[in-house]
Amino acid sequence: MSEHRSRARHRRPGKFLAVGLPLALTTAGTLVYGTDLLPQQEASAATATAAAPAWATAAADGFASVDALGQNGTYGGRDGQTVTVRTQAELEKYATAAEPYVIVVAGTITMNPVGKEIKVASDKTIVGSGTSGHIVGGGFFLGRGVHNVIIRNLTIRDAHQGVWNDKEHDFDAVQMDGAHHVWIDHNDLRNMADGLIDVRKDSTYVTVSWNEMSHNNKAFGIGWTENVLTDITIHHNWIRETEQRNPSTDNCAHAHLYNNFLEDVPGTDITSSYGTYSRGGTRMVLENSYFQGMRNPVVKDATATIVQRGNVFSGTSGRNESGGTAFDPKAYYSYTLDEAADVPALLKSGTGPQSSIGATTASAEASTKAAAATTLTVAKDGSGQYRTVQAAVNAVPANNASRVVVSIEPGTYRETVKVPSNKPHVTFQGTGGSRKDTVIVFNNAAGTPKPDGSGTYGTSGSATVAVEADDFQARNLTISNDFDEGANQSLSGHQAVALRTAADKVFLDGVIVEGDQDTLLLDTAAKDRLGRVYVTNSYVIGNVDFIFGRATAVIDRSVITLKKRWNGTSAGYVTAPSTAANRKGILIANSAVNGDVSDRTFHLGRPWHAGGDASLDPQTTVRNTTLSAAIRTTPWTDMSGFSWKDDRFAEYRNTGAGAGPASSDRPHLTDAQAADQEVTDWLAGWTPTAS
Structure with a gap:
């Protein structure tokens, strides 16, 4: 050498x-x-x-x-x-x-000789x-x-x-x-x-x-x-x-x-x-x-x-x-x-030339004005600019500087959608009278074979909607994964994600995220990257680890709905955080946890050390939230050989039949500790604003 x-x-x-x-x-x-x-x-x-x-x-x-x-x-x-x-x-x-x-080529230069x-x-x-x-x-x-x-x-x-x-x-x-x-x-x-x-x-x-x-x-x-x-x-x-x-x-x-x-x-x-x-x-x-x-x-x-x-x-x-x-x-x-x-x-x-690279002041200002308040319309009946949500996302310019609103007419859109990392500032806006009127749904699971024969989707790949772009927002719609576990018992891998986020400053307001196992995957772009998510005025529905991932995520003023398993039994886990050390994990605040399930059958959470990574320090805090009788009296449990007691799980001032006094099996925050675990602490200087 x-x-x-x-x-x-x-x-x-x-x-x-x-x-x-x-x-x-x-x-x-x-x-x-x-x-x-x-x-x-x-x-x-x-x-x-x-x-x-x-x-x-x-x-x-x-x-x-x-x-x-x-x-x-x-x-x-x-x-x-x-x-x-x-x-x-x-x-x-x-x-x-x-x-x-630095030589900026502005316009067409025709070479002579050829x-x-x-x-x-x-x-x-x-x-x-x-x-x-x-x-x-x-x-x-x-x-x-x-x-x-x-x-x-x-x-x-x-x-x-x-x-x-x-x-x-x-x-x-x-x-x-x-x-x-x-x-x-x-x-x-x-x-x-x-x-x-x-x-x-x-x-x-x-x-x-x-x-x-x-x-x-x-x-x-x-x-x-x-x-x-x-x-x-x-x-x-x-x-x-x-x-x-x-x-x-x-x-x-x-x-x-x-x-x-x-x-x-x-x-x-x-x-x-x-x-x-x-x-x-x-x-x-x-x-x-x-x-x-x-x-x-x-x-x-x-x-x-x-x-x-x-x-x-x-x-x-x-x-x-x-x-x-x-x-x-x-x-x-x-x-x-x-x-x-x-x-x-x-x-x-x-790929190819991008409008944001090499732009002079005049062209940049024109691009900014053109991009401001851009709206792309989606309608199944052809009355909009696009018939599918993904087609509208594809039309968003790469590295767009301003917000693009994808306005989605009522209807059921059976498709998978991905917002790639080079398309920030995108909003999905349902236009119906209810969040139930506009539905994006698909039925991939972790074990579903890919049509090209290259293997299965895996958990993260099963998502109906995958968001990898920062500053994403969604309002007034439903995102669902309707994978039928009962009809696919021979399939290995029933995790079926409805929404996966792997970005920072994700704002979900007035949405329904619905599935069974692994409904809402709140991830980050990398282990060392911050990924903040704020969910408010929304419903999250599922049964096993259905709010999970390593993001710094807040579920605020929302309803977490527990549902029975495919065979009618009641058993499950609300959260499975995989938080990196020295980061904040999942915070459920000012919300309600309920559902048509049996009493004392659901845990609030368990520690997911993804890939057996012992360096992780999973965290879930549930505070100022109403808990139904479905919650176990010992609400936290171990996972894959990792003890929840070695990680960060706590409650503060919860109410309802599922709440209980502090004990070694049910830690509560002190008032001083709770003062450092407010919503604003999780958001770390970011104020989610509808746009």
Whole structure:
């Protein structure tokens, strides 16, 4: 192992962006430029740096973030001036300069001659202004030793010369020959004469993320060298209608591919010959990607290795190969995987140029005004803009800066819905006279087989509605999982989630969340992430662990309804918190717990140490709440070998037939303790407000 590759194992603390998510680098309302910096209007470097928005100072993730070869990650031209260009001459002037620049491409630049590849120098960020930056008939070349380059948010297209497998015109969108520390992100690359991306001749420390690559004979080639040196991360790319090299990796020391979507659309003129190819001495890790309709989706040479984990193959045929040992990507950098089943929808909405990246002040203000108070209407009868709730969610722009209200007409919408993490500020609003008039319902369970044969949904994947975006709200509707346990006794895994949240600042007001086992999963985006949820004026219905998860969650002024099991028996648990240590868990306050069940048959909660994690410190507090006789006199119980007495379970001033005096089996908070366990303590400075 060479000296520089050994140094690459050291991580850069504090500099990683969240991996596995679209990069919400800024919002249209937070840009701080007063005027575009045209080439004739260059400000001082100090002024440009001080005023720079987040997209101008963004740094790469993946292998491009690793410190090596004398370069500390990949951050492009953030140390230099920001200039806006509109002509080929202007673009070439700043891209080839020795000084660092952030170069904003505003409008369409048509290359002359066709096939022109601008030779980019080190320390550059070339970024499209919103969705307006187009490079037509040419691209970019990064030669030996060029480093610290970011190419983002551009549409690079149409150098095709009419020959499908063109051997004469080497017109790529981006070509590297011996470059290092390069980040290619959020671009639309299509219809070029040769490949869309070529990473050649020992180019290394490269990350390619959130791009759409389409309509080309060759998508993405890597290698063409006898040396086994290249380190590359390829994640969250949508590669479709390309025949080969999706990608082809030749002699890569470390090739980490995850959460990509490879699609061969039926009925088109383009048919895939193969998908991902591991060649020569390549060591590849291929994770949580989705292959749709591809021929020979995963191919390897006898000398190469591929380790596959969690991939989905739908309608594929031919070779699908793996074998050998590879490497652990987390030895080099941190990253988070999205579920493979979610990848197509996530990438269709999140790849390619984004309006919030590279936006100038004028376009940002226009975007903000357009986004303000946006309402999308859903009606089953076709009288709205969309017939399904998911279709409306799909229409929400990625990284939207302002609230989008999905207004849902009365009716029963039998579908699963996901609000991905890159679509914050979404409200689901039922428009009926009652919360029962608008119902979103489905019947997946943990053990339900997925239709593509890739396994079962699992508990979290069974959710009828899954919310992964911050600042989500829902009002005046019902979210239900009507999985029939009695009719599916042969199925292993009856957990059936109605609503799963894995986000911060989730506000549920006037809703019904209904199911049996595991009805309401209140989660966080990660163990170390805060996820606050406030539920008020609502009903939560279930029987076993039906309010559970690691979120910091408040059920306030609501009714928790206990229901019998599928066979008519009464037994169950209201909460199953899996709270991380030093966080607050589940608080039930000012509410009622009741239902048509037998007396003394339900526990208030038990500690869920998810995955056997002993570091967790589950917490449920029930206070100022009316408890029916259904609650056991010893309301807390153990779970999976973990004692509730080792965690945090308590009551305070509850009333009703199910309430009882303090004892060693029924701890009560003192007045002083209760003063620190109010609703406001849980919300930690957040005041939920309907919007």
